[in-house]
Amino acid sequence: MNVVYRTGRAQDCPRLAEFVDMASDGVVEFLFHDLIPGQSPVQIVAQNLSADRDHYTFRDATVAQSEQKIIGMSLAYPSHFHRISSGMREFFPSDRLKHVENIFTSEVENSLYLDTLGVDQEFRGKGVGSQLISLTRKKAVAHGFNVLSLIVLADNAGVQRLYRRHGFEIVCHIEMDAHELIPHEGGAFLMSCDLSKLK
Secondary structure, eight states: OOOEEEEOOGGGHHHHHHHHHHHHTTHHHHHHTTSSTTOOHHHHHHHHHHTOOSSSSGGGEEEEEETTEEEEEEEEEEGGGOSOOHHHHHHSOHHHHHHHHHHHTOOOTTOEEEEEEEEOGGGTTSSHHHHHHHHHHHHHHHTTOSEEEEEEETTOHHHHHHHHHTTOEEEEEEOOOOBTTBOOOSOEEEEEEEGGGTO
16 A cells, blocks of 8 residues: 655645544534534534644644545644634633633643544554654654643543554543543543653
């Protein structure tokens, strides 16, 4: 299988948004459902990515492409952008933000935050996710970060094993109540990887 890894492009946004939704395990659906009439959560996320702000943009994505199909992606940006912004407070209902507040207030300072890692179901187990993590580590070092951080749901043991293989360790447990749109229990874990140990 020939896979090309490249930086995200504006035209990728609809597909990138699908991966963001998939990797969020219900959080995207919870936050965005029924907010804009006639638009799905995935469509709203695609618009946000294409807006090309200073973070959370298609430019922050590393894309895995096989032939003409995007089969995976990672999305990473400086950790200080992982927060509930004033714009989010204006856009989202306060009860939704309250539900995920602990997710957005848990941070490893001065790290590159891996917001999304997703691989198409058909292409899992072929090393695509591992390569995306490796490229994100290199991106972190290139931008002057010695730490890579991420948040993973506590009951997603399979993904946690993948991250542990790549040097990630749990920093803390994050409390989050269950919800019908986020069908997971146990909250989440903040994890980090000390890149200086991997050089």
